[in-house]
Amino acid sequence: MSIIVDIISSGLLALLVVFLLLLLGDFLSTFLYHVPEHVFGKFHILVHHGKNRSFLHYAVLTKNPLVLLDGILGALPYFVFIPWFWRISPVGTILGLFLGELHVVWRHVFVLKYPTHRLIQKICRFFFITTPEIHFQHHQNAMVAYGDIFTFFDRPARIWLNFLKSVSVQTVR
Numbered sequence: 001m002s003i004i005v006d007i008i009s010s011g012l013l014a015l016l017v018v019f020l021l022l023l024l025g026d027f028l029s030t031f032l033y034h035v036p037e038h039v040f041g042k043f044h045i046l047v048h049h050g051k052n053r054s055f056l057h058y059a060v061l062t063k064n065p066l067v068l069l070d071g072i073l074g075a076l077p078y079f080v081f082i083p084w085f086w087r088i089s090p091v092g093t094i095l096g097l098f099l100g101e102l103h104v105v106w107r108h109v110f111v112l113k114y115p116t117h118r119l120i121q122k123i124c125r126f127f128f129i130t131t132p133e134i135h136f137q138h139h140q141n142a143m144v145a146y147g148d149i150f151t152f153f154d155r156p157a158r159i160w161l162n163f164l165k166s167v168s169v170q171t172v173r
């Protein structure tokens, strides 16, 4: 009996770690890297929103070191908590990183050739998960569709974006 309880509790801990890793990773990545980079940097815009670059080409398929660097900087927030999460659940930590990487590939590679199934889109909308279609909007218009993994980061991210923009305009003046 206690073995079953152990399995269930470690499974729940693993799920909690997966969720927290993706949630905190996306939060830090969006608010500390992605949005500021759209205001103060040129790097991410050049790499991620380049007009001459096909959507498909981003990060996953290219070997361009600049593109890889943008990917690494964006992914760094997902790594900072590893020592902490590892102590709670190594399985959850590995699974979280794997799912995070899988989502990068999913939201960038399949959108043009294989539209997301309606049912999956519905499930994603219910759980506030960013689909390739939603992320594609961000590639086309850098003012919308923030939150690489979770859509509920979009609204606060846009407020953060507008705030940083007003600050940057004032400092330039």
Ligand SMILES: [Zn+2]
Pocket (backbone or CB within 6 Å): 048, 058, 108, 135, 139
């Ligand atoms: Zn992207």
Ligand SMILES: [Zn+2]
Pocket (backbone or CB within 6 Å): 034, 038, 044, 048, 049, 138, 142
């Ligand atoms: Zn962007």
